[in-house]
Amino acid sequence: MHAFSEDAQFSFDSLPDAPPEGERWSTWDGATHGPKPRPDWVITALGAVESDLGILKTGKEADVHVVRRWVPDGTDSPEHDTLLAAKRYRTSEHRMFHRDAGYQEGRRVRRSREMRAMARRTEFGRELLSGQWAFAEFEALGALWEMGLPVPYPVQLNDREMLMEFIGDDGQAAPRLAQTRPAPDLLAPLFEQLRDALTVLAQHGWAHGDLSPYNVLLDGDRLVLIDWPQIVDVIGNPRGFEFLERDVANMCRWFRGRGLEVDEGELLGDLVAAATSRW
Numbered sequence: 001m002h003a004f005s006e007d008a009q010f011s012f013d014s015l016p017d018a019p020p021e022g023e024r025w026s027t028w029d030g031a032t033h034g035p036k037p038r039p040d041w042v043i044t045a046l047g048a049v050e051s052d053l054g055i056l057k058t059g060k061e062a063d064v065h066v067v068r069r070w071v072p073d074g075t076d077s078p079e080h081d082t083l084l085a086a087k088r089y090r091t092s093e094h095r096m097f098h099r100d101a102g103y104q105e106g107r108r109v110r111r112s113r114e115m116r117a118m119a120r121r122t123e124f125g126r127e128l129l130s131g132q133w134a135f136a137e138f139e140a141l142g143a144l145w146e147m148g149l150p151v152p153y154p155v156q157l158n159d160r161e162m163l164m165e166f167i168g169d170d171g172q173a174a175p176r177l178a179q180t181r182p183a184p185d186l187l188a189p190l191f192e193q194l195r196d197a198l199t200v201l202a203q204h205g206w207a208h209g210d211l212s213p214y215n216v217l218l219d220g221d222r223l224v225l226i227d228w229p230q231i232v233d234v235i236g237n238p239r240g241f242e243f244l245e246r247d248v249a250n251m252c253r254w255f256r257g258r259g260l261e262v263d264e265g266e267l268l269g270d271l272v273a274a275a276t277s278r279w
Helices: 100-104 112-120 123-146 184-203 240-257 264-276
Strands: 023-025 049-058 062-070 081-089 154-158 161-165 216-219 222-225
Touching: 049 081, 081 123, 123 154, 123 161, 184 222, 184 240, 184 264, 240 264
Parallel strands: none
Antiparallel strands: 023 049, 049 062, 062 081, 081 161, 154 161, 216 222
């Protein structure tokens, strides 16, 4: 990935009235931005243009599109061009809330009226949940990135669209772990990557909450953990340890299925100890 320097100055007076057909001006201005220091590939220029290249993944809560952001300044410099993953969360009319309740336990909003609306799943409450789902993932990714965990960098959040780092190489998206068959000698190092990431997460009192080989990307020889809107407070959520146990079981089952003998009970015990050591 490469970046266009945000130090460069653009004048709106010099921009055309509209971007090329089928494209849009950069949505950077007015959005909520990811943590600093930003990776050097993040393009912040107001003169940048964005183009939707198609759907990368569909899901119950959101679809992920590939978006190209570049600066149409007449050069072909890769420093002016990057790919992003755009996660677009569904509105309340098109989302499923059957599994929200368990994850929402332990989370709070300021106003009791809002809490009641979300609990009763009123139209207003569903809208709040939809927005909270997007914001929760954006905030989680920012915190996890600052902790050094292997997650996509969250570039920005604008309404229900989150732009984040595109994981892959030469325009080819990294596959989900479930779709891969790594070489046998890579399995143990990958499991240690997983153990390290889950340990750091547990030390901060968190669990992914919906971890499986479908929510992990294999980018070359490294794991990248994705899909974080349901991140769980292990202690604060009454079902926190249940979610943690399920995360561990899902991942250990995949590694055993690929021929690596792993001790599921040992890993879970270590993570529980790490999570409870804070108390």
